[in-house]
Amino acid sequence: QKEVEQNSGPLSVPEGAIASLNCTYSDRGSQSFFWYRQYSGKSPELIMFIYSNGDKEDGRFTAQLNKASQYVSLLIRDSQPSDSATYLCAVNYGANSKLTFGKGITLSVRP
């Protein structure tokens, strides 16, 4: 059973702080890693994806991947109240695009 674990949370940070969201996965064959944001009552929307070890930056968001440790994280710099949402980590295995999701981490940014 391929698993994606998001065990930390809920997470609360003050406005302007860095929020760090973590995710581990069970299958070393995983190739692509995605972070989705889901506001309450809404559908998931793609924030970032990463395929290679290291960091990938997009505006205030940085995804970090360490395949040896089977670990992927999302950093949100200068957190804003509008970042308050559930963040879903998703992984695909092999060449297929179907995703396995973690249960999500709920982030609350305090004004």
Next chain:
Amino acid sequence: EAGVAQSPRYKIIEKRQSVAFWCNPISGHATLYWYQQILGQGPKLLIQFQNNGVVDDSQLPKDRFSAERLKGVDSTLKIQPAKLEDSAVYLCASSLNGLGNSPLHFGNGTRLTVT
């Protein structure tokens, strides 16, 4: 670019009744997915289509759930008969070509309540 369209947005039915959901993917997207998201959990894949063929339906409860994607565009997901535990949001997603680097784009979902 128009997004993934789903209908209805909400549905309330009694247990043992049947229900159907409809999805229209982003134009040109070959791959279509149905996910089930129970409150407080991440989405779980029910079925994946590549054009009009099924790629993966290993987690679809086939005794009560069925799905089709005739002509490789629109798709319908049906539940018959519904159980209380089927209460969830049913999300349709599409991707360009089904390859690992092809992100999924989700519709707004159908929230199903079974009483």
